Amino acid sequence: MHEIWGVAGLVAIALGLSLMLSDSYALKVVTWLSLNVLAAIALRFVMLVGELNIATAAFWGVGAYTAAIATVWLKLPFGVALVAGIVAPALLAVAFGFVTLRTKGPYFMLISFAFTEVLRLVYTQSDALGGNSGMIGVYPPRWLDGTYASLVVLLVGACLVGFLWLERSAFGKLMRAIENNDAVVASVGVPVLAIKIAALTIAAAAAGLGGGLFAHANRVISPGDFSFLVSVYALAYVKIGGEKHILGAVLGATFLTLLGQYVLSFGQYEHIYFGGAIVAAMLIFPEGMLGLLQRWGARLGLVRAPEPATSRGGH
Amino acid sequence: MELLAQLLANTLQIGAVYVLFALGLTLIFGVMKVVNFAHGEFFSLAALIVAASMPLLPAAFPSWLNYLVALAAAIAAVAVLGAIIYRIGFERYLRDLVGSFILSVGLILLLQGIMTEIFTASPRPVDAIVTGNVTVLGARITAQRLLIMALALLFTGLLYVVLQRTRLGKALRAASEDREAAMLQGIRYRTISLYGWLIGVSMAGLAGALMAPLSPIQPAIGADYLIKAFIIIIVGGLGSIPGAIVGGLLVAAIESVCGFYFDLTIATIFMFVLVMAFLLVRPQGLMGHVER
Numbered sequence: 020m021h022e023i024w025g026v027a028g029l030v031a032i033a034l035g036l037s038l039m040l041s042d043s044y045a046l047k048v049v050t051w052l053s054l055n056v057l058a059a060i061a062l063r064f065v066m067l068v069g070e071l072n073i074a075t076a077a078f079w080g081v082g083a084y085t086a087a088i089a090t091v092w093l094k095l096p097f098g099v100a101l102v103a104g105i106v107a108p109a110l111l112a113v114a115f116g117f118v119t120l121r122t123k124g125p126y127f128m129l130i131s132f133a134f135t136e137v138l139r140l141v142y143t144q145s146d147a148l149g150g151n152s153g154m155i156g157v158y159p160p161r162w163l164d165g166t167y168a169s170l171v172v173l174l175v176g177a178c179l180v181g182f183l184w185l186e187r188s189a190f191g192k193l194m195r196a197i198e199n200n201d202a203v204v205a206s207v208g209v210p211v212l213a214i215k216i217a218a219l220t221i222a223a224a225a226a227g228l229g230g231g232l233f234a235h236a237n238r239v240i241s242p243g244d245f246s247f248l249v250s251v252y253a254l255a256y257v258k259i260g261g262e263k264h265i266l267g268a269v270l271g272a273t274f275l276t277l278l279g280q281y282v283l284s285f286g287q288y289e290h291i292y293f294g295g296a297i298v299a300a301m302l303i304f305p306e307g308m309l310g311l312l313q314r315w316g317a318r319l320g321l322v323r324a325p326e327p328a329t330s331r332g333g334h
Numbered sequence: 335m336e337l338l339a340q341l342l343a344n345t346l347q348i349g350a351v352y353v354l355f356a357l358g359l360t361l362i363f364g365v366m367k368v369v370n371f372a373h374g375e376f377f378s379l380a381a382l383i384v385a386a387s388m389p390l391l392p393a394a395f396p397s398w399l400n401y402l403v404a405l406a407a408a409i410a411a412v413a414v415l416g417a418i419i420y421r422i423g424f425e426r427y428l429r430d431l432v433g434s435f436i437l438s439v440g441l442i443l444l445l446q447g448i449m450t451e452i453f454t455a456s457p458r459p460v461d462a463i464v465t466g467n468v469t470v471l472g473a474r475i476t477a478q479r480l481l482i483m484a485l486a487l488l489f490t491g492l493l494y495v496v497l498q499r500t501r502l503g504k505a506l507r508a509a510s511e512d513r514e515a516a517m518l519q520g521i522r523y524r525t526i527s528l529y530g531w532l533i534g535v536s537m538a539g540l541a542g543a544l545m546a547p548l549s550p551i552q553p554a555i556g557a558d559y560l561i562k563a564f565i566i567i568i569v570g571g572l573g574s575i576p577g578a579i580v581g582g583l584l585v586a587a588i589e590s591v592c593g594f595y596f597d598l599t600i601a602t603i604f605m606f607v608l609v610m611a612f613l614l615v616r617p618q619g620l621m622g623h624v625e626r
Contacts, residue, residue, distance in 0.1 A: 294443025
């Protein structure tokens with residue numbers, strides 16, 4: 020319980036700091052950083068049941084398009100648009116999960132990859148959604164001028180605390196148990212498929228919220244914003260930060276987003292630099308930055324040494 | 335009848351390339367239990383090397399000879415790059431799905447960035463290797479397509495024989511089936527997984543080198559093949575060799591027919607819908623057996 024209050028305290032500090040910022044560039048960085056954290060924790064949540072959900076990018080995109088349609092075409096209030104952007108991907112996730120989560124091994128990863136890329140093709144084919152050029156004019160309401168970044172920090176912080184609470188709850192323990200050995204969990208009468216679908220749906224709702232916030236922060240969305248790379252970056256945040264604790268995702272997202280801001284000044288070399296960073300991190304510190312900090316801490320006698328990184332899947 | 339023959343010829347030609355590509359992916363998964371998301375980059379690299387080196391080879395030689403030289407060079411380059419990547423990276427992430435996934439997508443970004451730097455992003459067409467048309471069963475096909483099709487079928491058959499008959503092939507299949515049992519029989523897992531990886535990425539390179547004369551090549555082209563290869567593998571069953579062959583031809587048939595009446599993007603979307611419907615009935619794939 021202390022842990023959850025601690026994280027909530029960190030969120031409150033971040034929120035306070037964001038309210039003090041007035042520089043528009045700094046506010047932009049805070050917005051991107053928070054959205055990256057949200058993508059990372061949404062991806063990580065499904066990893067708790069042992070599945071790599073590349074469709075995080077797909078649900079992010081569905082949330083963004085739904086919220087954009089609500090704002091641009093239907094002229095609905097901002098809050099309603101955000102809620103629509105949460106509900107649509109959650110409903111989609113129930114159906115998608117029902118079909119795909121019964122598979123074993125790496126199939127879910129492959130299907131979620133294909134799903135993401137196919138949805139992107141659907142957007143490009145749909146003239147109503149603006150085809151390749153996407154949708155424009157997704158403005159946030161006037162009353163959020165200057166405080167949009169703080170709203171994003173608040174909502175992402177709420178998701179962070181909520182995910183941590185779920186992870187520590189009885190539901191979270193079942194998720195971990197399913198990751199370790201779903202056959203044993205099923206043998207004592209736990210509905211494994213239903214729990215997996217629930218985890219996917221919750222993560223999809225959070226990703227949808229992220230998409231809606233992203234659309235209103237960017238004001239323009241196009242199919243290219245929702246390729247599988249969104250999930251790849253999210254996974255990089257989780258892995259580079261350290262996947263054992265939810266704060267690892269925050270650490271990884273912060274580090275890579277700030278690095279990304281620096282790298283963007285190189286322009287065309289962005290891909291090389293980001294790819295290089297991911298590959299180098301995987302080779303140099305496979306347990307992530309949290310693992311590295313823990314190792315240093317252990318050397319100084321502050322904390323216990325981390326267990327060696329466990330491999331997953333591919334029995 | 336002529337339309338049917340035309341569609342059939344088209345299916346066999348793209349199908350053979352898909353089969354080669356998917357076989358490499360499924361072979362790597364079988365032995366290493368790693369999904370190589372960077373598979374498409376090996377495809378693009380080989381295709382780009384063929385496209386870039388063909389104009390440099392002496393025009394005095396017949397162009398089919400130049401093509402074969404370029405093809406051999408491309409596959410050699412892919413194999414060398416593959417060996418380096420294996421030694422530095424994948425060797426540490428054998429049988430680790432998540433770790434190898436991140437490594438391979440990091441490689442997608444890295445390799446695609448480097449290839450765009452070297453070869454630029456603009457599509458490269460290749461001059462025709464052989465000219466003229468051939469009529470088979472009432473269908474007119476360019477001689478070039480027929481040649482590529484023959485080469486692809488030849489290599490697929492060759493790989494199939496290697497996997498089924500030779501000691502190496504048997505060791506590869508044994509290691510895919512059950513690593514511990516294979517090791518108990520004296521099969522060196524690490525050596526075999528390196529061979530499996532090298533054969534796998536060379537298959538991707540071969541598919542790329544064969545596609546180069548048929549469609550303009552640019553660095554991002556590998557990604558299109560990756561989605562289709564995933565669909566093939568989901569339908570055929572991961573690690574299944576017959577599954578990759580049947581799945582590859584099935585996907586090619588859908589693409590030929592659907593691409594003829596609608597367009598290729600619609601064909602891909604349609605394929606995905608079919609896969610979802612298929613998974614409702616058989617979550618383990620067409621040829622896959624139920625795991626554990």
